Amino acid sequence: MPATTAGAEATRRMSDTIEAPDASASLASPESPIVTFDHVSFAFDDQVVLRDVSFTVPKGSMRFVLGPSGSGKSVLLKLVLGLLRPDSGTIAVHGRRIDDMSEQDLLRERADIGMVFQENALFDSLTVAENVGYRLYEATTMSNLEVRERVEEVLGFLGLSECIDRKPTEISGGQRRRVAVARAMASRPGLLLFDDPTTGLDPITAISVDDEIVMLRDLEQVTAIVATHQMRDAFYIATHEAIRTKDGIDVVPAESKATHAEFMVLHEGRFVFEGRAADLLASEDAYLKEFLFKTLPPW
Numbered sequence: 001m002p003a004t005t006a007g008a009e010a011t012r013r014m015s016d017t018i019e020a021p022d023a024s025a026s027l028a029s030p031e032s033p034i035v036t037f038d039h040v041s042f043a044f045d046d047q048v049v050l051r052d053v054s055f056t057v058p059k060g061s062m063r064f065v066l067g068p069s070g071s072g073k074s075v076l077l078k079l080v081l082g083l084l085r086p087d088s089g090t091i092a093v094h095g096r097r098i099d100d101m102s103e104q105d106l107l108r109e110r111a112d113i114g115m116v117f118q119e120n121a122l123f124d125s126l127t128v129a130e131n132v133g134y135r136l137y138e139a140t141t142m143s144n145l146e147v148r149e150r151v152e153e154v155l156g157f158l159g160l161s162e163c164i165d166r167k168p169t170e171i172s173g174g175q176r177r178r179v180a181v182a183r184a185m186a187s188r189p190g191l192l193l194f195d196d197p198t199t200g201l202d203p204i205t206a207i208s209v210d211d212e213i214v215m216l217r218d219l220e221q222v223t224a225i226v227a228t229h230q231m232r233d234a235f236y237i238a239t240h241e242a243i244r245t246k247d248g249i250d251v252v253p254a255e256s257k258a259t260h261a262e263f264m265v266l267h268e269g270r271f272v273f274e275g276r277a278a279d280l281l282a283s284e285d286a287y288l289k290e291f292l293f294k295t296l297p298p299w
Helices: 005-017 073-081 103-110 128-132 134-139 144-157 173-185 203-219 231-238 255-260 277-282 286-295
Strands: 033-044 047-058 062-066 088-093 113-116 191-195 223-228 240-245 248-253 262-267 270-275
Touching: 033 073, 033 223, 047 073, 047 088, 047 223, 047 270, 062 073, 062 231, 073 088, 073 113, 073 191, 073 223, 113 173, 128 134, 128 144, 128 173, 134 144, 144 173, 173 203, 203 223, 203 231, 203 240, 203 248, 223 231, 231 240, 231 255, 231 286, 255 277, 262 277, 262 286, 270 277, 270 286, 277 286
Parallel strands: 062 223, 062 262, 113 191, 191 223
Antiparallel strands: 033 047, 033 088, 240 248, 262 270
């Protein structure tokens, strides 16, 4: 589908705000990758979801997996968690193969992975504090006092202290999504996975969730995979930075951040693009141009 004048102008403006990548800059860290997919394929019966997919996620980096609903983004994250197993290829997390790992060993591996699901998956019968501390109560030797202190720390970091003793049904949808982020990070996992974290949220609330992902990246140095069909969110996160000020934490525009983010676009089970934001916006590929036109806001 040809891009309209408005869509072309949106792409041009976004390109103007994102610096072209330094040709000498490496996409990879010299450290061992946190996640490695090596020629991974997966299908539900005759429906192929991923075809011969390979990529790495270096420690401390953030990868954006982009694609429309049904393109395989959620399946990819479930493979990282070991909730699904590939039909072929190998998957390593923290340097350990998980595709042939026993369920007992997978449970231990998942202890160092936090996941934010589209549906939040909070327990309505528990308070916000109990939801955020659930894994700490169930899977660690921390005392109740230590768990409470960690819960208060995480909720304070995300600006949710006032919600601590409320039930999920007593707070807004945006706050519930942010509580899900707090629960994912409470155990200080080495890897965070976000599955369309702003789906169903209004634009203002979505930005508050994006701000939290920016803060986790810049202030907590987490390694993360953000799967989304919202280009608006991916570019916002890639072009903003969290800084500590005397009054707290501010998230401010920082277009140069985009030179350190890698975007990967899924289409028909394969990555049809892997690279920097500037290269994605400048691509002449027909599918990528159509995808950008459909998902970028017309500003």
